[in-house]
Amino acid sequence: MKPPSAVEPSAAKGIAYLRGAPLMAFALIYTIVSGGPFLWVAMMSLRTTPEIFASPYALPSSIHWEKFVDAWTKSNYGTYFWNSTIVVVTAVALLTVIGAMVAHCLARYRFRGNRLVRFVILSGMILPPQLMILSLFQILLEYHLYNTLTGLIIVYVAGHLAITVYILEGFFAQIPQDLFDAARLDGYSDLEIFWRITLPIGVPALFTTVTLNFIILWNEFLYAVVLLTEDDKRTLPLGIMHFMGNHQLDVGMVATGLMIAIGPVILLYAFFSETMIRGMTAGAVR
Amino acid sequence: MTERALRQRAATPSPPLALDARRASRATLIILLAPALLLYAAFMVYPVLRTFWNSVHTIKPNNVPAFVGLDNFRALLGHDWVFWKAVGNTAIFAIFATIADVLGGLLLALALFSRVPFARFLRVVWFTPVLMSYVVVGIIWVWIYDYDWGLANVILRAVGLGGFEQSWLGDPRTALWSVMVTHIWKWLGFNMIIFLAALYALPVDVLGAAELDNCGWFAKLIHIIIPMLKPTILNLTVLSFVGKMMIFDLVWIMTGGGPLWSTETVSTYVYKRAFDWNTFDLGYPSAIAVLWFLIILVFIFALTQIMRQRERLEF
Structure with missing residues (x-):
C-alpha cells in the first residue's frame, strides 16, 4: 500500500482543486438549469407582453405590479385561486382525519378482516387514475356531482387515501404499545386513545402527509380536467390552461398567472423546505 | 396470546x-x-x-349500453394502429426517461455527497421542479422550445449552431424527445433525494477503507457505491417505470399527443377516444384502460419478482 501523501502537499492541493472545479461548474450549471426557468417566469410576470417580445430575457425595466391585480380581477384568476384553495384545504383535512382513523385501526387493533381492509385500501396505490376516470365521469353525472367542487373533493379523498394510510400506518405502528396499555388501564376509551395519544404523537407523520397531499392536489390536473368544465368551477391548473388556450400570445399575462400558482408553493417551500422534501419523497422510502 | x-x-x-x-x-x-x-x-x-x-359494452350517450363481448379488445389489438403507435411511444418514454431519471438522480446525489460547497442550498434548489405542477412546467417549457424566441434556439444561435435550430415540439421527429427532456428535468430532484438518503445510510467504515486503499473515486463508485445502492436503484427503476407508463398530464399540456401522433401515449389516447372524438363511446376507451392496467400489473409483478430474486442471490 502506498502512503496517501506520496505527492507534495501543494501539488495534492492543486489536484484536489482541479477535481473540485468541474464539480463546482456542474453544480453551478445545474442550479441555473433547475432554478433559472422559475426566475425567468418571475421576471416575465412583472413585465408587459410587448416588453417581453422586445427582449424575452431582460430584467424588468419598470415593475408592473398591476398585472397581478388585472389577472386577479379581470381574468378570473381570483375565482380559480379560491376554487383551488377550497378543494385542496377540504380534501387535505378530510384525508388527514379519515386516513389517520384507518391507519390507527390497522396499526393498533387485532380484528377479523384486518388484513382484508389493509389489502383493499393499500391496493389503491397501484390503480392508475386512467382506470377509474371514465366511470367516475359517468358516476358523478348520475349522482349530480359532475361539475361540482364537492365531487372533485370526494374523488381526491378516495384517490389519495391509500398513500396517506400507508405513510401514517408505518409511523403509528412504531408507537410503543405500552403507552396504549397504560392508557387503557387508566380508563381511556377507544376514541380517547385515538384522539389523545395516537394523534398528538403522530403529528410529525401527519405533517408529512399534509404536505404531500397539499402539493399533489394543488397541482392535480387529470381528474380536474375531466370532472370540471364550467369556467367558475375551474381550479388553478385548469384556469391557467384555459387562459393559455385563449391568449396564446399574451405571454406576459400567462406568466403572471403561473406566478399566482407557483407563489404559495414557493413561499411555503422557503420556510419549510426540509419538511416538504421529506413529505414529497415519503411514499418512496421506508 | x-x-x-x-x-x-x-x-x-x-x-x-x-x-x-x-x-x-x-x-x-x-x-x-x-x-x-x-x-x-x-x-x-x-x-x-x-x-x-x-370494456365489454358499447356505451353511447342517451342509449342503452349494448353488450359486445370482446369486440373492443379485438378491434384494439387487431387493427387500431393509433393504439399501437401510442404503445410504442409510451414504451420509448418509459424506457429512456427511466434510465435518464435513475442515472441523472444518482449523478446529482453523488455531486452533493462529495461535499460540494453550499450542498444544503443546492439540494433545495435542485428539488424545486418536483414541487411544480405539470401545467406550470409544461407552459414554461413550451416557451423554452418556442421556435422564434425560445431559450433552446436562442442558445443554439448564440453559440453558432443556428443550423440545429428546430421547432422542437412541432416536428414529429423531435417532439417526443423534447417532452421527455422536460419530464426528466421535473423528476431528477426526486430521485436525487432518494439516492442521497441511501448514500448517507451507507456504512462509513466501508467507504473509509476504500479511501485508505487509495481507491480512485471512479473505482470506488463502480465497485463499492453502486453495488451497495442496488436495492435503491431497482426500487426507483420500478417506481419510475410504472409512473411513466401512465403518463398523461405533461404530454396533454405540451403537445396534446401531436404532431401526427408522434407524442400520443396510451393515456392521452384513452382521453381522446372518450371525450374528444365524435365516436362518443365510453366502452372502447375503457377497454384500452383495462388492457393497459393488466399490462402494468404484469410489469409490477415481474419487476418485483426480479428484485426479490436478485436480493436472494446476493445476500
Missing part, C-alpha cells in the same frame, strides 16, 4: 376486552373504518368494476 386465552376473552367479554389495548369494540371499529370503506366502495371499487363492465 394463546388460543385458550383468546377464547376466554370471547366468553367473558367486558372486563378483559376493556383492558386489552390490542382489541377495540365493534362500535369503535365501525366509527373509525366506515367513512373510508364507504368512500372506497363508492369511488374506487365501484368505478374499477364499472370500467371492466364498460
Whole structure:
C-alpha cells in the first residue's frame, strides 16, 4: 500500500482543486438549469407582453405590479385561486382525519378482516387514475356531482387515501404499545386513545402527509380536467390552461398567472423546505 | 396470546376486552373504518368494476349500453394502429426517461455527497421542479422550445449552431424527445433525494477503507457505491417505470399527443377516444384502460419478482 501523501502537499492541493472545479461548474450549471426557468417566469410576470417580445430575457425595466391585480380581477384568476384553495384545504383535512382513523385501526387493533381492509385500501396505490376516470365521469353525472367542487373533493379523498394510510400506518405502528396499555388501564376509551395519544404523537407523520397531499392536489390536473368544465368551477391548473388556450400570445399575462400558482408553493417551500422534501419523497422510502 | 386465552376473552367479554389495548369494540371499529370503506366502495371499487363492465359494452350517450363481448379488445389489438403507435411511444418514454431519471438522480446525489460547497442550498434548489405542477412546467417549457424566441434556439444561435435550430415540439421527429427532456428535468430532484438518503445510510467504515486503499473515486463508485445502492436503484427503476407508463398530464399540456401522433401515449389516447372524438363511446376507451392496467400489473409483478430474486442471490 502506498502512503496517501506520496505527492507534495501543494501539488495534492492543486489536484484536489482541479477535481473540485468541474464539480463546482456542474453544480453551478445545474442550479441555473433547475432554478433559472422559475426566475425567468418571475421576471416575465412583472413585465408587459410587448416588453417581453422586445427582449424575452431582460430584467424588468419598470415593475408592473398591476398585472397581478388585472389577472386577479379581470381574468378570473381570483375565482380559480379560491376554487383551488377550497378543494385542496377540504380534501387535505378530510384525508388527514379519515386516513389517520384507518391507519390507527390497522396499526393498533387485532380484528377479523384486518388484513382484508389493509389489502383493499393499500391496493389503491397501484390503480392508475386512467382506470377509474371514465366511470367516475359517468358516476358523478348520475349522482349530480359532475361539475361540482364537492365531487372533485370526494374523488381526491378516495384517490389519495391509500398513500396517506400507508405513510401514517408505518409511523403509528412504531408507537410503543405500552403507552396504549397504560392508557387503557387508566380508563381511556377507544376514541380517547385515538384522539389523545395516537394523534398528538403522530403529528410529525401527519405533517408529512399534509404536505404531500397539499402539493399533489394543488397541482392535480387529470381528474380536474375531466370532472370540471364550467369556467367558475375551474381550479388553478385548469384556469391557467384555459387562459393559455385563449391568449396564446399574451405571454406576459400567462406568466403572471403561473406566478399566482407557483407563489404559495414557493413561499411555503422557503420556510419549510426540509419538511416538504421529506413529505414529497415519503411514499418512496421506508 | 394463546388460543385458550383468546377464547376466554370471547366468553367473558367486558372486563378483559376493556383492558386489552390490542382489541377495540365493534362500535369503535365501525366509527373509525366506515367513512373510508364507504368512500372506497363508492369511488374506487365501484368505478374499477364499472370500467371492466364498460370494456365489454358499447356505451353511447342517451342509449342503452349494448353488450359486445370482446369486440373492443379485438378491434384494439387487431387493427387500431393509433393504439399501437401510442404503445410504442409510451414504451420509448418509459424506457429512456427511466434510465435518464435513475442515472441523472444518482449523478446529482453523488455531486452533493462529495461535499460540494453550499450542498444544503443546492439540494433545495435542485428539488424545486418536483414541487411544480405539470401545467406550470409544461407552459414554461413550451416557451423554452418556442421556435422564434425560445431559450433552446436562442442558445443554439448564440453559440453558432443556428443550423440545429428546430421547432422542437412541432416536428414529429423531435417532439417526443423534447417532452421527455422536460419530464426528466421535473423528476431528477426526486430521485436525487432518494439516492442521497441511501448514500448517507451507507456504512462509513466501508467507504473509509476504500479511501485508505487509495481507491480512485471512479473505482470506488463502480465497485463499492453502486453495488451497495442496488436495492435503491431497482426500487426507483420500478417506481419510475410504472409512473411513466401512465403518463398523461405533461404530454396533454405540451403537445396534446401531436404532431401526427408522434407524442400520443396510451393515456392521452384513452382521453381522446372518450371525450374528444365524435365516436362518443365510453366502452372502447375503457377497454384500452383495462388492457393497459393488466399490462402494468404484469410489469409490477415481474419487476418485483426480479428484485426479490436478485436480493436472494446476493445476500
